[in-house]
Amino acid sequence: MEYAQTIFNDLAKRYDFFCQIASFFLDRFWRKRINSLIEPGEIILDLGTGTGELAFGINKAEKIIGIDFSWEMLKNAQLKNSKPANQHNEVEFIAADAQRIPFPVESFNSVVSGFVFRHLQKNINMILKEIYRVIKPEGKIIILEFSRPEFAFWRKIYYLYLDVIIPLIGRILFGKEKVKYFRYLQETIINFFSVGELKMILSNNGFRKVGYYPLMGGVVGIYYGFK
């Protein structure tokens, strides 16, 4: 089992609550920004859907399929799927690894992904090839991911927050023995590709008109590119 799979199986129960507290309730707002890049009636793949928060935040697609390799996260997504508040679109969840997307070529108008790419860094080219394969011509990839603010003072505050506050929230919500997971999550943010690197990697994997815009002074960012 991959380490990310262990982490998210272990954190699934309180994952949504953790995201809300750790982001000062901004996480839903960030995910909803993806909506503005979606056209009505799209068929969408949500890669690394987790508890489905990103999928449920999209409100104009025809259908969204969420895949994830953590069955505990998916269990929560499935529970939320029956709630009336989450029924803007038809949403379906499937257990699958991003390295082998179980759909034929050109199945989706968009592939979206929220806070997952940090965990895909090792096999990024292979996974982007898989994503490219399942996107329809003219379709797009949209990635929401943590970033590193350019402004040095803001970056220092952010790193301090990651170093001190995030492990503390993790410890309170999940217990002392899970603090290591939050250290790992912190490292994945600090060691993730720079904005320029990820844009270049997307271009090298065939995506056109690649772009990025920062949210909250670069704490989070949205990358996109077209097939």
Ligand SMILES: C[S@@+](CC[C@H](N)C(=O)[O-])C[C@H]1O[C@@H](n2cnc3c(N)ncnc32)[C@H](O)[C@@H]1O
């Ligand atoms: C931080 S959570 C994000 C969940 C959701 N997208 C959101 O916005 O809240 C990362 C998710 O990616 C999943 N994940 C990481 N690597 C994956 C892979 N190779 N294949 C499928 N899912 C993966 C994890 O299981 C986890 O549920």
